[in-house]
Amino acid sequence: MAKKIFPYLLLVPTFIxxxxxxxxxxFQTFKLSFYKISPxxxxxxxxxxxxxxxxxxxxxxxxxxxxxxxxxxxxxxxGLVISLFLALLLNEKVPGIGIFRTLIFAPYxxxxxxxxxxxxxxxxxxxxxxxYLFLILFKAQxxxxxxxxxxxxxxxxxxxWKNLGFNVIFFLAGLQSIPQSYYxxxxxxxxxxxxxxxxxxxxxxxxxxxxxxxxxVTFTAFSAFATIDVMTQxxxxxxxxxxxxxxxxxxxVNFNTGFASAESVVLILIMAVFTYLYFKFGQKAVFYQ
Numbered sequence: 001m002a003k004k005i006f007p008y009l010l011l012v013p014t015f016i017x018x019x020x021x022x023x024x025x026x027f028q029t030f031k032l033s034f035y036k037i038s039p040x041x042x043x044x045x046x047x048x049x050x051x052x053x054x055x056x057x058x059x060x061x062x063x064x065x066x067x068x069x070x071x072x073x074x075x076x077x078x079g080l081v082i083s084l085f086l087a088l089l090l091n092e093k094v095p096g097i098g099i100f101r102t103l104i105f106a107p108y109x110x111x112x113x114x115x116x117x118x119x120x121x122x123x124x125x126x127x128x129x130x131x132y133l134f135l136i137l138f139k140a141q142x143x144x145x146x147x148x149x150x151x152x153x154x155x156x157x158x159x160x161w162k163n164l165g166f167n168v169i170f171f172l173a174g175l176q177s178i179p180q181s182y183y184x185x186x187x188x189x190x191x192x193x194x195x196x197x198x199x200x201x202x203x204x205x206x207x208x209x210x211x212x213x214x215x216x217v218t219f220t221a222f223s224a225f226a227t228i229d230v231m232t233q234x235x236x237x238x239x240x241x242x243x244x245x246x247x248x249x250x251x252x253v254n255f256n257t258g259f260a261s262a263e264s265v266v267l268i269l270i271m272a273v274f275t276y277l278y279f280k281f282g283q284k285a286v287f288y289q
Contacts, residue, residue: 001237026268033261051262060238061246061263068221068242071156075224076216079160080209083167088197090168091175100174108165112223116230120145120160148239155240158231159224166214174208175201214278221271243267 011121011129028258033052036045040117055061090101108117123144135141178201202209225244228234233239234249241249247267 013175023047029261029264031248032258033259033265035258037257039255047075047258050284051258052266053274054259055266059108060241061243062236064243064246065241067152068244070222071152071159071242072217075156075159075163075220076213078156079163079216080167080212082160083164083210083212084155084171087168087171087175088201089170101168104168105165107161108163108169110162110228112159112162113230115162116227119154119161119227119239123154145232146236151240154226155228155231158227159220160228162237163216167216170206170208170212174202174205179205183260214275217274218271 004252032044034046036051037043060275087102090104110118122128125131125141128144129139131144142150144150174223182200182204184197186200193201198230216229221242222244224242225248228240228242228245229248232240234245238246244267245259247263250263252257
């Protein structure tokens with residue numbers, strides 16, 4: 001009997017932490033989404049679904065939702081395509097390839113805030129190297145962080161760069177697990193490099209791609225907040241304000257706690273629905289060896 005209970009006792013500390021830091025805050029968020037709350041949180045007024053109604057009739061919130069959709073779609077697809085290309089290059093057996101593999105992973109070791117600071121400096125019209133390069137090559141000096149859509153493009157570039165190392169490492173591990181005999185047989189059958197990529201590499205990498213899509217969507221939707229805050233603060237005119245950044249502005253800048261709680265509930269539901277649908281239908285395209 002003691003042997004059966006002991007494993008559950010070992011899980012008790014973890015369960016307590018999960019309840020305190022995840023389940024209880026989630027329950028409180030759901031509860032507060034039905035209230036109007038004073039700035040100091042000492043007075044609550046039950047308003048039912050009014051926060052949600054105000055949310056879905058808000059032009060700024062709809063704009064943030066569209067910005068999030070564009071941002072996540074372009075960043076995830078673009079990032080995975082670039083990562084796969086780099087992984088194919090890094091999978092080649094050439095002298096010093098280990099150094100390049102280490103360097104490509106380095107951006108993932110820094111925080112999103114540091115990545116945003118770095119790219120804000122690079123894109124600065126005063127001292128930024130990218131702006132200086134554009135001035136030399138094209139005689140133009142784009143205002144990357146203060147004009148639309150350049151500001152959104154700048155955040156996409158910074159986010160893709162930040163996730164690059166994580167994606168490349170997984171793709172590289174997947175490439176090295178594919179037996180070379182598959183490629184040799186395809187070559188004997190007359191398949192060229194593109195055919196081998198399309199019919200062997202990509203299908204056999206589908207489990208890795210499946211995992212990376214879920215992880216990249218989650219990171220882009222939530223963790224890119226710090227990058228946006230450092231680079232544009234949601235500007236210009238809220239055109240780079242995603243759902244998570246608008247939630248921060250409403251909750252911690254405007255102190256509209258009830259409204260921000262409703263935004264949290266909606267965002268959680270969106271991610272839950274996406275994850276469910278992707279696991280239900282996306283796995284059909286996954287090929288396991």
